[in-house]
Amino acid sequence: xxxxxxxxxxxxxxxxxxxxxxxxxxxxxxxxxxxxxxxxxxxxxxxxxxxxxxxxxxxxxxxxxxxxxxxxxxxxxxxxxxxxxxxxxxxxxxxxxxxxxxxxxxxxxxxxxxxxxxxxxxxxxxxxxxxxxxxxxxxxxxxxxxxxxxxxxxxxxxxxx
Numbered sequence: 321x322x323x324x325x326x327x328x329x330x331x332x333x334x335x336x337x338x339x340x341x342x343x344x345x346x347x348x349x350x351x352x353x354x355x356x357x358x359x360x361x362x363x364x365x366x367x368x369x370x371x372x373x374x375x376x377x378x379x380x381x382x383x384x385x386x387x388x389x390x391x392x393x394x395x396x397x398x399x400x401x402x403x404x405x406x407x408x409x410x411x412x413x414x415x416x417x418x419x420x421x422x423x424x425x426x427x428x429x430x431x432x433x434x435x436x437x438x439x440x441x442x443x444x445x446x447x448x449x450x451x452x453x454x455x456x457x458x459x460x461x462x463x464x465x466x467x468x469x470x471x472x473x474x475x476x477x478x479x480x481x
Contacts, residue, residue, distance in 0.1 A: 394474025
């Protein structure tokens, strides 16, 4: 039935639209771009986070590595727990390998700021300027607090077991 409506219609603006569209909405036809409009220059990679230093990335990786180490220290008492920690470590490697590969595709334009410059100058976000200290806290709060939570659970398990 739907195919018949399309075939019978003189133009696409009179085709019934799916139920998610408000009634009476006219949809403009999609313009077809010229083939020359899609060139490599149009789709060039741009820096993802040019105002974030590589040192911040190393701090984040270190925080998550500390989390895995704390899991190992607090829970490796059997083969099953060692297996869990090793699988978590493999996920961590995958978690940081993908962004590293993406960042390797960026054009090398300019130098990223040092960690000291980042802490002094901060960074621009979607909602405005953020100081370097505040931005670093936002990036590290989850892995650091998770590591502390695992340490407390490990201590509690050691005391009460």
